[in-house]
Amino acid sequence: MPATVAGDIDKDRQEQIPKDSCMLTAGVDIGSRFVKAAIVDPERGLVGRALVTTGFEPAEAAAQALALAKQQAGLAADASLPTAATGAGQREASFDAAVTDVAAAAAGARHLVADCRLVLDVGAESARAIKLDEAGRVANFALNEMCAAGAGSFVESMVRVLDASFGELDQWSLRSTGRAVITAQCAVFAESEVVSLLHKPTPREDIAKAIFESIAARTASLARRVGVAFPIAVVGGAAESQGFVAALKREFKSEAVFAPEAVRFAGAIGAALEARRRREG
Structure with a gap:
């Protein structure tokens, strides 16, 4: 199993997450060394994140990172959220949408700064x-x-x-x-x-x-x-x-x-924002 590292999230943000998670979206950045996952709320920003080593099974690492990020956001690991992927290994996993590295990094960085x-x-x-x-x-x-x-x-x-x-x-x-x-x-x-x-x-x-x-x-x-x-x-x-x-x-x-804070997660945040944009149509 890939090694895992989970980022710290403000507990107040977790407590404010509504029981209805329909506003939340997820992004997964599948890099050559690490997979980063982010759960983003349109009002509260980043409410869950996780990082795992990519290893030899990018799809497994992506699923693990996403489950950890959901749990940190106060959701069930199998909660259904609109999810977009980015990164070098985005084709290795199946999510709702794919975003180029450039577009995801730009959107995530603009969200943070x-x-x-x-x-x-x-x-x-x-x-x-x-x-x-x-x-x-x-x-x-x-x-x-x-x-x-x-x-x-x-x-x-x-x-x-x-x-x-x-x-x-x-x-x-x-x-x-x-x-x-x-x-x-x-x-x-x-x-x-x-x-x-x-x-x-x-x-x-x-x-x-x-x-x-x-x-x-x-x-x-x-x-x-x-x-x-x-x-x-x-x-x-x-x-x-x-x-x-x-x-x-x-x-x-x-x-x-x-x-900014969460510099490693800019791509994942950008992918989550793209998942929201596509959901809103």
């Missing part, structure tokens, strides 16, 4: 920049799926080299007072650069900051391809890093870069 005009979605294997118009519609987008240097897996590689945890790397970066640079476009070559920096020796805090600045620079290059606009919403697993978000603020020379 109401006036955002640019969405930076940085996950385990890929990164994307999505430009939105004033109404929140997708105007343009650019993807990077060719190199882990633009995604969260780059951080995992660096964590192994430094023999540290993700949390340690993040906190080190925030304490940096110096300057180090990682120029490699490929994660493998970047590992060699990190080893060289360690041998100089370079303080681990400065190396950690350089790691996040490297990812931020690649993410910003995607943003510039579609046109930088503020406010910026940063979502996806990498957005859980304070060091990464701080590096993006330095890269864009702006404080209008926001990583």
Whole structure:
């Protein structure tokens, strides 16, 4: 069975959920590493969420995540809700509707950061920049799926080299007072650069900051391809890093870069919103 992680939901929201769940919709984001499920209420927002590892059975993981999210929302695991799927594995499971990754991330990010005009979605294997118009519609987008240097897996590689945890790397970066640079476009070559920096020796805090600045620079290059606009919403697993978000603020020379709560669930939230839109017809 896939390992599970459930997100915390405000208990007041659970208590306010009506017995009649007809207003609720669900979204499932089936990624290459994790499946995220979200239950969304039109008035109260996110009322249930769950995350499980994808494993070798995406459909099973999707069903498990959805059941956990329903339970967290105070519903029966088998409660029937309009449900839409998104993500790389959306074809592996059967739900009411399918939503593209770009459309789901855009809708979910706009829900979390109401006036955002640019969405930076940085996950385990890929990164994307999505430009939105004033109404929140997708105007343009650019993807990077060719190199882990633009995604969260780059951080995992660096964590192994430094023999540290993700949390340690993040906190080190925030304490940096110096300057180090990682120029490699490929994660493998970047590992060699990190080893060289360690041998100089370079303080681990400065190396950690350089790691996040490297990812931020690649993410910003995607943003510039579609046109930088503020406010910026940063979502996806990498957005859980304070060091990464701080590096993006330095890269864009702006404080209008926001990583909202539930950054991992933007795609699932966007899919749930699409399920609502289709239900309302």
